[in-house]
Amino acid sequence: MKLLVCVSQTPDTTAKIKFTADNSQFDKNGVQFIMNPYDEWYALVRALELKEQVGGTVTLLHVGPKENEAVIRKGLAIGADNAIRIDAEAKSSLFVAKQIAEYAKTEGFDLLFFGKETIDYNGSEVPAMVSEYLDLPFVSYGIEMSVEGTTATVQRDIEGGKEVLTVDTPFVLSCAKGMAEQRIPNMRGIMMAKRKPIKVVPAVEAAVGAELVGYAYPPEKGDVKLIDADNMDELVQLLHNEAKVI
Amino acid sequence: MAVLVFAESLTGSIKKIAQEAVAYGYQAAQAMGTECIALTIGQADGAGDLGLYGAAKVYNVDASNDFDAQVYASILGQAANKFGADLIVFAHSSSGKSLAGRLAARFDAALVTAATSIPTVADGGLHISKGVFSGKAFATYALKTDKKVVTIAGNTFRPTEVGAAVAIESVSLDAATGRIKVKEVNTVTGAVPLPEAELVVSAGRGMKGPENWGIIEELAGTLGAATACSRPVADVHWRPHHEHVGQTGVAIRPTLYFAIGISGAIQHLAGVNQSKVIVVINKDPEAPFFKAADYGVVGDLFDVVPKLNAALAKFKANN
Incomplete structure (x- = not known):
């Protein structure tokens, strides 16, 4: 099978989030970037497992400038066969989705893997957009998948439970926790990754969609009010009279 | 001109998230000087009550409740054109998120997901805010495309009664057969998701x-x-x-x-x-x-x- 895994990079989970003085841009200074965990742990690893089961190739795709190549190398070290970098700043989800779709439309991939969302903007937007641009079925929030021939059976998260469905390839899949287990690249993988090809593809013209106006910090949280363990009546009264939530 | 709300009913009835989406659509429509239209697909018990929360009209499309993003996006795309929707509103649910991206791509439209603010009219378009960086900040976006798409954060926009229940009108749109076959839906019954x-x-x-x-x-x-x-x-x-x-x-x-x-x-x-x-x-x-x-x-x-x-x-x- 010909498998595509789209990966994005995000600030590390523990990164301190700050903006430029006028709050118009995210301040990247001193921020450690990582491969988006959903893309790495679930989408990439599940694609590798599928390749191990049925054969084929796993291609990694990233939309971003050259300085993001560390993320691509990591994906290659984990086991992807080759990589595509579309040479453009990821201006918006719509822009990125168009780049991916333009590349993928003539490549004949059987399955396109994405993480369920990125941990910075939590939008869950790109895989849905790619599936629309390519007119493919979209299976979101997959937590388990088995593949027989060209038919996949996928279990997906829905509100308060699960749904089981079947779909034939090709389709777009977004992966949530449960789809696979994280793999740590070993030394051999890291060495091999240095020799694997990264093909650089120029970006196409694309709409940007929503335009960022600016950022704001959430209101400061006041100090915690501690209540004595033997005085739960007081806590109940505070929740009722002060917080007004019960 | 209109605000179109997809009032989801995947298990056959209208739930709180759909009411919240309508409440949001109503407030957005007020800000934009237009009306809020709700669209339901398949069985949608309780849809008439969406009028209470601000839907001027509630339409129903006769199609399966089995969710297939490709089929539903096609129906909603047709509805958005038919009703001249400038803003399309979804709940930030598993299906709402799957559809919002598809609709945005279909119309090359500006999209904001998990919105935490009612749109304000500005810059010849709309301004909408959302939480980013896992709640560590908020970002405000300008949406200036002809059609705009938004999913709304849950438990944020309370459904309040602003109108009366309405009769459901059926609307005929092309519902193609999808490629996804839903085999099983297991949700906790009786409990609030x-x-x-x-x-x-x-x-x-x-x-x-x-x-x-x-x-x-x-x-x-x-x-x-x-x-x-x-x-x-x-x-x-x-x-x-x-x-x-x-x-x-x-x-x-x-x-x-x-x-x-x-x-x-x-x-x-x-x-x-x-x-x-x-x-x-x-x-x-x-x-x-x-x-x-x-x-x-x-x-x-x-x-x-x-x-x-x-x-x-x-x-x-x-x-």
């Missing part, structure tokens, strides 16, 4: 074992709250996977969140830090969760939780 719950009682490793969850369920029962858990607890199957809140689980925004025996790792906070009020019960006064809490109780949960339950039961009996 966690993302919709206003009150949530959540517990973690401090519980020491699944057999001790009785006190959590009692507390949730007294409050009328949903139960949730931290990642380690779901990982070892003490609690079902769908109860796991946090970065890799469900992100929730209840009005009241009880964190019991949960230390408050940053990945957990990412899923709950937009709760309105957080109460932390932990025997470790250094637990990081206290920094994110509004109210805290330092103590042994096996002692504190039954006392809290008794105090709440007394309060409920008197109010």
Whole structure:
């Protein structure tokens, strides 16, 4: 099978989030970037497992400038066969989705893997957009998948439970926790990754969609009010009279 | 010109998230000087009541309730054109998110997901804000395309009665046969799905074992709250996977969140830090969760939780 895994990079989970003085841009200074965990742990690893089961190739795709190549190398070290970098700043989800779709439309991939969302903007937007641009079925929030021939059976998260469905390839899949287990690249993988090809593809013209106006910090949280363990009546009264939530 | 709201009814009836989407659509329509139209697909019990929350019209398309994003996006795309929708509103649910991106791509439209603000008219378009960086900041976007798409954060826009129930009108749109075959839908019946719950009682490793969850369920029962858990607890199957809140689980925004025996790792906070009020019960006064809490109780949960339950039961009996 010909498998595509789209990966994005995000600030590390523990990164301190700050903006430029006028709050118009995210301040990247001193921020450690990582491969988006959903893309790495679930989408990439599940694609590798599928390749191990049925054969084929796993291609990694990233939309971003050259300085993001560390993320691509990591994906290659984990086991992807080759990589595509579309040479453009990821201006918006719509822009990125168009780049991916333009590349993928003539490549004949059987399955396109994405993480369920990125941990910075939590939008869950790109895989849905790619599936629309390519007119493919979209299976979101997959937590388990088995593949027989060209038919996949996928279990997906829905509100308060699960749904089981079947779909034939090709389709777009977004992966949530449960789809696979994280793999740590070993030394051999890291060495091999240095020799694997990264093909650089120029970006196409694309709409940007929503335009960022600016950022704001959430209101400061006041100090915690501690209540004595033997005085739960007081806590109940505070929740009722002060917080007004019960 | 119109605001089109997809009022989802995947299990055959209209739930709170659809009412919230209509309430949002109504307020957006007020700001934009237009009207709010709700569209339902398949069986949608209770759809007429969407008029109460601001839908001027409620339409129904005769199609399967089995969700297929490709089919539903096609129906909604046709509806958006037919009704001249400038703004299309979805709940930020598993299906709403799957559709919003598709609609945005279909129209090359500006999209904001998990919006936390009602649109304001500005810059020849709309301004809408959302939480970013797992709740550590907010971003405001300008949407200037002809059609605009938004999903709205749950538990944020309260359905309030502004109108009267309306008759449902059927509308005929082309519903192509999809390629996805839904085999099974298993949802917890009777309970409020966690993302919709206003009150949530959540517990973690401090519980020491699944057999001790009785006190959590009692507390949730007294409050009328949903139960949730931290990642380690779901990982070892003490609690079902769908109860796991946090970065890799469900992100929730209840009005009241009880964190019991949960230390408050940053990945957990990412899923709950937009709760309105957080109460932390932990025997470790250094637990990081206290920094994110509004109210805290330092103590042994096996002692504190039954006392809290008794105090709440007394309060409920008197109010």
